[in-house]
Amino acid sequence: MRYLVLLYADPELRPAPGSPEQAAEHPKWMNLTKRMLDADVHRGGDALHHTDTATTVRVRDGKVLTTDGPFAETKETLGGFYLIDVDDLDAAIEWATQVPNVDYGSVEIRPVMEFADAPAG
């Protein structure tokens, strides 16, 4: 079963880019990705730029509305994701507990809907 693992944290609590804390955290992320690849559960994953760089697009009454920022202002913001393929929710939870930001942020696990007629990626 595929799960999207969404990585949220308060931007104030994330290690600042270029800081010693970030230098210390970076290898933990790389290490986790490697372990997921070795276990053949990794199907994708990336870090995202700060929500300041986000753009939200909506179309209402045929008009394209483009706004600066995320779809909603939240205290904890989306910083990255993993897409994993594992047996069940417990397996997904085990991987989630190893995510470096789980100590100061929140990790949301969402099951992916599978469609029999989805085009192959």
Added chain:
Amino acid sequence: MIVDPVAQVFAREWPRLVATLVKDLGDLDLAEDAAQDAFVEAARRWGPTTTPDRPGAWLTTTARRKAYDRVRQQKRHDARLARYVSAGADRFGFDDQGRAGSTDGSYNPEPDDDWLGDAQLGLLFGCCHPSLGPEAQVAMTLRHVGGLSTAQIADAFVVPEATMAKRLVRAKHKVAAAGVPFDVPPPDRVDERLDSVLAVVYLIFTAGHTASRSAELVRGDLCDEARWLAGLLAHLLPDRPEILGLSALLAFTDARRATRIGADGELVLLEDQDRGRWDQRLIADGHQQLERALLAQRIGPYQLQAAIAAVHASSPSMEDTPWPLVADLYRRLHELHPSPVVALNRAVAVAMAEGPAAGLELMDGLAETGELDDYLYLHASRADLLRRLDRSDEAADAYGRAIELVDNEAERRFLQRRLDQCSP
């Protein structure tokens, strides 16, 4: 008198059958459909002279065959089900047409006790999975492990049947969509996951013991369910001190069931209960389980609560209760589980051990934190101590605040009487 052989075995066999099938198939809906098919067939074929010697084995074999048929019909691609289908010929003695070796259901043996235990535990851990909210965990457990109907569960928790049905449908949808496993967790996770399970069992018992939003104070059927679940856990996961502690606590508490309501339907406090009518068999059970728990020397909150209940159960009266011991047990419980409710209970015990003033001092400190402002028993307990200290006006105030918070007829009438006694 005509006895319905199927109805007789239903209560015992349904949960075991569902648990077995969930373990085989990994699919709760399919398991229940197949179980239902098996019972329908039993109703057709069993009669007074044609009831199988081992109904459980008959039902299991029949249900597996029904599941096999359904799976082939539906052409599912799920890997686990595909393995089941291909393994069916070997494991369950089906030929490739899905026919068992014999037709009377005695061909395949009953799953052995360990295997069945594992299946039931898996079902219980699945229903109590922390990814489901506590209300969903309780509903799922009562429905799928306890075998209660949706209507019975709705009635027990005083919600409309449609509400409970929706809760169950949502939970089952989450189980399927999110892949909530119905398995015993790995050994290093069992203790944490057990916390949810024990909490659910305790919630069910409490719901039965203190039915709120209704005139009744005790729903015995829920208390029985909870004790059965605790017993099942103690049997399947032996020698776990907190399971034994919970089981003992429920036994001691339930032993008082007959004396909790007076003849007039009024609430009877511990101090006024006729201890001669406490169930001694349950009390003996409680002592035995608590002793076994304490042998493990890993004290925990349920064991401490059970120890407190044990002291009450062994005391001939309120006055003849070793209150300093009770107060000390609450102090230790508070160390492990620093809830303001536990602190309140400790204050009540201190009042009994050292006099109302000592208890009131602790209670006033608690009241000041504001954490228990909406907790009926803080106000009721303070009122009681103030009354014993002849501070009637303050007592009346406190009873008044308690009455505002009560949601149960029997308790409301009790508090009203106490309030009336405060007026000169």
